[in-house]
Amino acid sequence: xxxxxxxxxxxxxxxxxxIRRVAxxxxxxQASGTNVVVVVSAMGDSTDRLVDxxxxxxxxxxxxxxxxxxxxGEQVSMALLCIALRNQGCEARSYTGSxxxxxxxxxxxxxxxxxxxxxxxxxxxxxxxxxxxAGFQGMDESGDITTIxxxxxxxxxxxxxxxxxxxxxxxxxxVDGVYTTDPRMVPAARRLDRITFDEMLELxxxxxxxxxxxxxxxxxxxxxxxxxxxxxxxxxxxxxCREEPRVEAPVxxxxxxxRDEAEITxxxxxxxxxxxxxxxKPVSDASIEVDMIVLNAARxxxxxxxFTVHRDDYGPALRLVKEAAAHFAGAQVNGNDRVAKLSxxxxxxxxxxxxxTRLFETLAAESINVRLxxxxxxxxxxxxxxxxxxxxxxCLHAAFGLERPS
Amino acid sequence: xxxxxxxxxxxxxxxxxxIRRVAxxxxxxQASGTNVVVVVSAMGDSTDRLVDxxxxxxxxxxxxxxxxxxxxGEQVSMALLCIALRNQGCEARSYTGSxxxxxxxxxxxxxxxxxxxxxxxxxxxxxxxxxxxAGFQGMDESGDITTIxxxxxxxxxxxxxxxxxxxxxxxxxxVDGVYTTDPRMVPAARRLDRITFDEMLELxxxxxxxxxxxxxxxxxxxxxxxxxxxxxxxxxxxxxCREEPRVEAPVxxxxxxxRDEAEITxxxxxxxxxxxxxxxKPVSDASIEVDMIVLNAARxxxxxxxFTVHRDDYGPALRLVKEAAAHFAGAQVNGNDRVAKLSxxxxxxxxxxxxxTRLFETLAAESINVRLxxxxxxxxxxxxxxxxxxxxxxCLHAAFGLERPS
Numbered sequence: 001x002x003x004x005x006x007x008x009x010x011x012x013x014x015x016x017x018x019i020r021r022v023a024x025x026x027x028x029x030q031a032s033g034t035n036v037v038v039v040v041s042a043m044g045d046s047t048d049r050l051v052d053x054x055x056x057x058x059x060x061x062x063x064x065x066x067x068x069x070x071x072x073g074e075q076v077s078m079a080l081l082c083i084a085l086r087n088q089g090c091e092a093r094s095y096t097g098s099x100x101x102x103x104x105x106x107x108x109x110x111x112x113x114x115x116x117x118x119x120x121x122x123x124x125x126x127x128x129x130x131x132x133x134a135g136f137q138g139m140d141e142s143g144d145i146t147t148i149x150x151x152x153x154x155x156x157x158x159x160x161x162x163x164x165x166x167x168x169x170x171x172x173x174x175v176d177g178v179y180t181t182d183p184r185m186v187p188a189a190r191r192l193d194r195i196t197f198d199e200m201l202e203l204x205x206x207x208x209x210x211x212x213x214x215x216x217x218x219x220x221x222x223x224x225x226x227x228x229x230x231x232x233x234x235x236x237x238x239x240x241c242r243e244e245p246r247v248e249a250p251v252x253x254x255x256x257x258x259r260d261e262a263e264i265t266x267x268x269x270x271x272x273x274x275x276x277x278x279x280x281k282p283v284s285d286a287s288i289e290v291d292m293i294v295l296n297a298a299r300x301x302x303x304x305x306x307f308t309v310h311r312d313d314y315g316p317a318l319r320l321v322k323e324a325a326a327h328f329a330g331a332q333v334n335g336n337d338r339v340a341k342l343s344x345x346x347x348x349x350x351x352x353x354x355x356x357t358r359l360f361e362t363l364a365a366e367s368i369n370v371r372l373x374x375x376x377x378x379x380x381x382x383x384x385x386x387x388x389x390x391x392x393x394x395c396l397h398a399a400f401g402l403e404r405p406s
Numbered sequence: 407x408x409x410x411x412x413x414x415x416x417x418x419x420x421x422x423x424x425i426r427r428v429a430x431x432x433x434x435x436q437a438s439g440t441n442v443v444v445v446v447s448a449m450g451d452s453t454d455r456l457v458d459x460x461x462x463x464x465x466x467x468x469x470x471x472x473x474x475x476x477x478x479g480e481q482v483s484m485a486l487l488c489i490a491l492r493n494q495g496c497e498a499r500s501y502t503g504s505x506x507x508x509x510x511x512x513x514x515x516x517x518x519x520x521x522x523x524x525x526x527x528x529x530x531x532x533x534x535x536x537x538x539x540a541g542f543q544g545m546d547e548s549g550d551i552t553t554i555x556x557x558x559x560x561x562x563x564x565x566x567x568x569x570x571x572x573x574x575x576x577x578x579x580x581v582d583g584v585y586t587t588d589p590r591m592v593p594a595a596r597r598l599d600r601i602t603f604d605e606m607l608e609l610x611x612x613x614x615x616x617x618x619x620x621x622x623x624x625x626x627x628x629x630x631x632x633x634x635x636x637x638x639x640x641x642x643x644x645x646x647c648r649e650e651p652r653v654e655a656p657v658x659x660x661x662x663x664x665r666d667e668a669e670i671t672x673x674x675x676x677x678x679x680x681x682x683x684x685x686x687k688p689v690s691d692a693s694i695e696v697d698m699i700v701l702n703a704a705r706x707x708x709x710x711x712x713f714t715v716h717r718d719d720y721g722p723a724l725r726l727v728k729e730a731a732a733h734f735a736g737a738q739v740n741g742n743d744r745v746a747k748l749s750x751x752x753x754x755x756x757x758x759x760x761x762x763t764r765l766f767e768t769l770a771a772e773s774i775n776v777r778l779x780x781x782x783x784x785x786x787x788x789x790x791x792x793x794x795x796x797x798x799x800x801c802l803h804a805a806f807g808l809e810r811p812s
Contacts, residue, residue, distance in 0.1 A: 016462045053486060056422045058493040065492070068500050069485035072478035079475035080459060086471070087464040094474050098504065099549055120549075143505055143526075 002167045003125065004029065007039040007135065007157035011174050012231035013077045014044035016084075021232055023084035025172075026130060030090060035125050037164060038092075038132045039157040040081055042073025063108035067137070067147045071096070074134035074153070082132050092130040095120065097145070102138035102156065104146045111146035113138060113155065116163035125164075133160060154215035162222040169219060169226050170237075171211060176230035177238035178203065178210055180402035181255040186394055188403040192253060193236070196243040199253045200226075202345040202379040216240065243347055251348035251355060252400040255393050261291070262314035262337035263371060263383060264321055265306040269328045271297050276305055278327070282320040288313040292341065292374045292381060306372055308383060311337050339371060340389040343381040344396060356380055362399040368392050408573045409531065410435065413445040413541065413563035417580050418637035419483045420450030422490075427638055429490035431578075432536060436496060441531050443570060444498075444538045445563040446487055448479025469514035473543070473553045477502070480540035480559070488538050498536040501526065503551070508544035508562065510552045517552035519544060519561065522569035531570075539566060560621035568628040575625060575632050576643075577617060582636035583644035584609065584616055586808035587661040592800050594809040598659060599642070602649040605659045606632075608751040608785040622646065649753055657754035657761060658806040661799050667697070668720035668743035669777060669789060670727055671712040675734045677703050682711055684733070688726040694719040698747070698780045698787060712778055714789060717743050745777060746795040749787040750802060762786055768805040774798050 006026065013019050029036045050069050054061040061069075078094040085092035097104075100121065104111035124131045135153025138146050148155055154171055161169035176191060178200065183189040195203075197220035204213045210228055219226045219240065229237025269275050276295055283290060293307045309317045314337040325331040349355045359380055363370060368391065372383035384392055397403065412432065419425050435442045456475050460467040467475075484500040491498035503510075506527065510517035530537045541559025544552050554561055560577055567575035582597060584606065589595040601609075603626035610619045616634055625632045625646070635643025675681050682701055689696060699713045715723045720743040731737040755761045765786055769776060774797065778789035790798055803809065 016459065019463065050482070053422065053482075054489055057425065057486060057490045061489040062492045065485045065488040065500055068488075068502075069482060072481045072485075075478045075481070076456070076459075076475060079471045080463060082471040082474075083460055083467040084463045086468045094471055096474075096551075099551075145502075145505075 001033060001035050003035040003037070003164060005037045005039060005157050005161040005164070005166045005169045007153055007169070007171050008041065008231055009153065009171075009173050010041040010044050010047070012172060013040055013081065016080070019077070019080050019084050023081060023088050023090070025231070026085060027088050027090040030128075030130055036130050037121060037125070037160055037166070038081065038130060039135045039153055039160060040074060040077045040132060041135050041153040042070075043077045043080075046073045046076065064144060067108045067145050070147055071134065071137040071145050074136055078132045078134050085130060085132070090130060091128060092132055093124055094132045094134070096134050097137035097156070098139040098143070100133055102159065104138035104140055104148060106140035106142070106144065106146065109147055110149045111138060111140065113148060113159045116159050118163050121160070121164060149214075152212070152214075154212040155218055158215045158218045158222075158224060158226070161224045162218070166224065169224050171215070171226060171228045172231040173210070173228065174231065175210060175228070176233055176235045177228055178240070178254070180253065181393055181397050182257070185257075185390055186397045189397065190402060190404040191235075192238050194239045194241065195253055196347050197240055198243070198378055199345050199347055200240045202343065202376065203254055203256045211240075251352045252344050252346035252402065253348075254345050254402065255342060255396050255400070256345060257340060257342040257389060257393050259340050259386065259389060260311040261308045261339050261341050261383065262311045262317070262335065263306060263308050263339045264314075264318055264333065264335045265304065266321060266325050267304045267332045267334070268302050269305065269325065269331045271301050271303045275303060275328075279305055279321060279324050280307065282324050283309070283317050286316060286320060288317050288320075292372055292383065294372050294374055308339070308341065308372070336371075338386045339383050340386040341381055341383050342389060342392050342396065343379050344400065345379045347378050349378050349380075358399060359396065362395050363392060366391055366395050407439060407441050409441040409443070409570060411443045411445060411563050411567040411570070411572045411575045413559055413575070413577050414447065414637055415559065415577075415579050416447040416450050416453070418578060419446055419487065422486070425483070425486050425490050429487060429494050429496065431637070432491060433494050433496040436534075436536055442536050443527060443531070443566055443572070444487065444536060445541045445559055445566060446480060446483045446538060447541050447559040448476075449483045449486075452479045452482065470550060473514045473551050476553055477540070477543040477551050480542055484538045484540050491536060491538070496536060497534060498538050499530055500538045500540070502540050503543035503562070504545040504549070506539055508565065510544035510546055510554060512546035512548070512550065512552065514550075515553055516555045517544060517546065519554060519565045522565050524569050527566070527570060555620075558618070558620075560618040561624055564621045564624040564628075564630060564632065567630045568624070572630065575630050577621070577632060577634045578637040579616070579634065580637065581616060581634070582639055582641045583634055584646070585660065587799055587803050588663070591663075591796055592803045595803065596808060596810040597641075598644050600645040600647065601659055602753050603646055604649070604784055605751050605753055606646045608749065608782065609660055609662045617646075657758045658750050658752035658808065659754075660751050660808065661748060661802050661806070662751060663746060663748040663795060663799050665746050665792065665795060666717040667714045667745050667747050667789065668717045668723070668741065669712060669714050669745045670720075670724055670739065670741045671710065672727060672731050673710045673738045673740070674708050675711065675731065675737045677707055677709045681709060681734075685711060685727060685730050686713065688730050689715070689723050692722060692726060694723050694726075698778055698789065700778050700780055714745070714747065714778070742777075744792045745789050746792040747787055747789050748795060748798050748802065749785050750806065751785045753784050755784050755786075764805060765802065768801050769798060772797055772801050
């Protein structure tokens with residue numbers, strides 16, 4: 001009998017009524033001849049409420065105790081879902097991360113899963129019982145409760161699917177799949193029936209909020225087919241899997257974008273080993289995440305370094321870079337926190353020349369200035385003025401033929 | 407260094423502000439040169455809120471899942487208390503019942519503690535860390551979460567005190583000790599400095615709501631001194647311990663009472679083996695708790711049986727007894743749900759004759775009619791009309807010399 005892992009996010013279990021509907025869906029899947037293992041997140045905003053409680057006591061609550069506190073959120077929703085399932089006549093048993101023995105590193109609030117024991121889950125599955133597992137949490141070797149970071153329930157689901165050798169891992173959520181771009185911005189955006197892990201990784205990394213990056217990496221590494229679909233709907237969603245030979249692989253699968261970028265440029269620093277390191281180290285020491293990095297040795301002996309950070313980090317990052325640049329005579333630091341990034345993603349780029357050309361041509365025709373460019377094997381990202389973002393997404397979506405057939 | 411277990415109930419940790427005050431008290435105890443282990447209940451009404459959630463899904467939620475759900479309440483308060491303690495510079499670590507390995511029977515919602523492992527707690531104590539343990543919960547042999555019944559946090563505290571061979575188990579609550587009777591009814595009621603386990607057991611069983619009956623039994627069995635005191639106050643409270651030879655042991659320690667009684671009387675049933683059993687079995691099969699039972703074979707060949715139940719159970723109990731009595735020709739069933747019980751408790755009764763005499767004399771002088779009497783070695787309980795309860799408590803409190811010296 002096939003085995004699937006179904007993960008339901010916080011909005012899907014946000015009320016008793018929704019929990020009943022999730023139970024009905026789980027029961028229907030089980031009744032259709034599929035074994036189901038369920039992973040749940042905490043109800044709606046309950047995690048935020050717990051965080052607020054702790055912050056009410058202390059600005060920086062102890063990380064070990066925060067994990068003890070936050071892990072109760074999933075424990076509540078897993079128990080309620082089992083109560084609803086049993087009330088609908090479907091045998092179910094809930095398990096915390098500790099009870100399953102999802103063993104993680106001991107780094108509280110961002111532990112990594114090291115091992116998943118499956119004994120109890122397999123025993124339940126063999127008896128036709130639906131195991132309902134708390135997402136987002138595990139235990140370290142000493143038995144302390146850990147959490148694996150926000151959005152970690154997706155990762156829990158994939159880890160269980162890997163350990164149980166499930167046929168598919170379904171991430172059931174409030175959108176009905178992965179789109180060519182955000183449908184709120186481009187009404188003609190199209191749901192993708194399938195997409196490769198690599199493309200999904202680029203999309204997830206480029207601002208598409210459908211899936212947690214780590215869960216996609218994990219699924220890709222162990223080749224577990226991932227499906228993103230609506231919790232309450234019959235649609236097939238989007239299947240994320242390994243690349244398969246296709247007659248007509250689309251060149252570009254989607255356009256991702258990120259509004260909240262800020263750009264910092266350092267011009268006129270010496271072209272010597274360690275320059276970029278000395279400029280960027282204070283920024284990363286301050287735990288500020290750097291996204292695009294472009295280094296250009298345009299003039300002999302000098303380089304220009306540009307990079308982007310999240311807009312919230314712009315002030316501190318600019319200050320740190322100015323301090324670091326003060327060690328280089330003649331260095332000029334400039335910044336702009338009104339920029340946005342857009343990315344064209346597709347495995348077809350590998351074998352098709354001309355994607356970059358068409359991208360620049362399209363943006364130029366719209367008079368959109370490109371401030372920075374960075375590329376990977378299956379992605380081209382450009383930084384533009386934030387006012388140009390929406391026009392940019394729309395014209396690229398059209399130029400690469402991503403619209404829904406009308 | 408002495409070791410004490412301090413248990414704080416739900417009202418004592420009912421808000422962030424109160425949690426801060428509890429932390430300050432724990433820290434002060436630790437700083438005074440005492441090792442402290444803390445047991446906490448769920449915050450205020452959080453257990454009721456969780457019960458309401460489950461009942462919103464199902465009238466009779468699965469018992470295993472209810473324990474998973476309810477155990478989150480203590481997990482939240484233990485984490486918050488540790489965050490507050492650490493914020494005040496006091497090292498603390500929280501533990502669920504499963505993490506301590508408080509091993510219980512597998513009877514969900516009313517499990518009994520079988521074993522308490524102390525390895526992690528002793529390691530913390532040795533390092534000067536305050537362990538904060540969730541009350542009310544444990545795990546069964548298979549690793550499932552169990553709960554030990556409402557008010558079970560007192561029992562958790564005593565079980566930890568026994569296992570750790572603590573010098574004292576302190577139940578810190580919203581009253582400042584055990585009184586000769588309810589001070590709301592008798593303003594002259596006096597706080598007792600000390601009381602024996604046996605007396606406390608009778609008081610707890612007779613409506614005094616200060617301590618959970620099981621915790622007193624447990625403490626008595628293993629001879630752990632129990633102290634009831636106010637969470638937020640400096641008073642010494644009441645020490646509950648084994649009887650010690652005292653020069654002037656008081657005859658009576660306190661007057662307990664219970665308002666919500668109902669009485670059922672069956673008259674004229676045959677005086678034969680099994681009669682009481684056949685009348686009471688349907689009642690206990692329906693999980694209705696029977697309190698006083700008085701059987702009187704006043705007339706040859708016939709007995710009269712009277713017993714009391716909680717007023718909420720009066721309707722079903724009366725119906726069940728009427729059905730059972732229908733098998734006995736001539737049996738008459740009567741009931742009264744407007745009765746109350748008052749009890750005079752004291753170890754001194756054992757050696758002092760005349761307590762019953764003075765009790766009846768005192769009530770008679772107040773024209774209070776006694777409907778039922780039942781006695782134990784250190785207690786006499788009488789059932790009276792509910793309108794007479796308050797007068798009865800006051801006159802007995804005075805008659806046995808329990809008032810505070812004025």
